[in-house]
Amino acid sequence: MSQPPKKTIPKPPTRIKHYLTAAIVLVLLALSYIQTGSSFMDLITNRDQMASLVIDMFPPDWAYFEKIIEPMLETIRMAVIGTTFGAIISVPVILLCANNVNRIPWISYPARFVLNLIRTVPELLLAAIFVAIFGLGMIPGIFALTIFSVGIIAKLTYESVEGIDKGPMEAMTAVGANKVQWITFAIIPQAAAYFVSYVLYTFEVNIRAAAILGLVGAGGIGLYYDSNLGFLNYPRVNTLIIATLAVVLIIDFVSNKLREKLL
Amino acid sequence: MSQLPTHTVDKPKGRGKKVFNRVLILVILAAIYVWAFAGIEEFEIKETAGQISKAIFDGIIHPDWAFVNEEEGLIFGLIDTLAISILGTFISAILTIPFGFWAASRKDKSGFFVTGLGRFVLSFIRVFPEVVLAIIFIKAVGPGSFAGVLALGLHSIGMLGKLFAEEVEAIDHGPREALIATGANRIQVLVYSVLPQVLPGFISYTLYRFELNVRGASILGIIGAGGIGAPLIFALTSRNWPRVGVILLGIIVLVSAIDLISGYLRKKIV
Structure with a gap:
């Protein structure tokens, strides 16, 4: 040294x-x-x-299963429809927010700001407001889940869209594509897998959310939680917990497998 | 013009299967949608819906500013919400550390008891919505913020545990092996090789969970577990829209501020 x-x-x-x-x-x-x-x-x-x-809570009230099948299916329906509408509304929102698609900052920044605002409002609160407007039932739950889904799907997807490969976009510009062709052939093929994956993820989140929306009267299994806890009927509460657990675990499993295949 | 080249390209193989798969997915999706929409109740807009929407909109535009400084008013409720989420997040972060190591898969001794069971326990915890946990804790410790703290503390373990486990799985084994080679005991290995690697990740995820918990704490009051949710649900049921408006604004400001601060801190840490 x-x-x-x-x-x-x-x-x-x-x-x-x-x-x-x-x-x-x-x-x-x-x-x-x-x-x-x-x-x-x-x-x-x-x-x-x-x-x-x-x-x-033990033993659970097994006979009660029959009665909660219908509200359980209602919960799943709400999640399916809410996620779908959310996904459809997300598409234009994503295109507005991603700054490599929409190059006009005074449109993309306000759009993002609105998106952030949506995400700050908890879904139970949205549901309570929609219950006040539309009355009790599934409809307010679906509306609440729709808005809630837009917040998640649009945010996650526009961030992925901003990270996509620039090559195809430049190629489409070079061959003189118009805006619609440009989006269809340069953006969508690259972003579709992310989008579907995030929609599935949001569906998992929505199943959990839909399970509690009933607490404010927005349909689904949540209403049954509320009434059984109110009547101190714990064996039935346990049945509800087991049913929710089963549905959530199954849907998480299926959705995870599908997402692994996509990405 | 010169002769165009004439050679044919074989059609890619396995196309039939791909088409079949696509058709299958479409059929399944169509079946799901038919089932979902068939079960939906009739959608009718009540005559009052328009009026109520207008009232809500008016209320949100003209918030009840007097509520801000009232005793047990907006400020009090928001501070309560914040306190619930701080304490709940801290409790869950401490409780999650052993879960994180339990559920992480390891090269040498991964198996049912070390990784599989840990993961199952975490997804089991994740399934309980925090609101349902809060209802159960209210039965145990009485209504109030403490039930909310416990509910958030327990619920957050599910998600944090999964993230912590991923962080533990990603550590570099070099420092650990180096320490073992110098004759360090297990505690020294943990303190000097594992903790320095996982701590930034743990703190970052805890902050992220804190952001989510602020949102969660703001609705716990709906079932009586403290925070801004209680005055909110009173205002909603009594149709006091200006008050709903001011509380909504309060929640939006609180959540956005926490997101900003936490996001800044997370950027600095990682």
């Missing part, structure tokens, strides 16, 4: 930043603990109550 090894040990990097971050997090946690009136002692003293609640 030409250079003699240095004798001095480099100073370790300062840790003040880490300590500060930890302190801020601790303060936030302490404040939250006080604000929410949390008390883990309560949880420990009430553990018997929790345990008895769980014990009350």
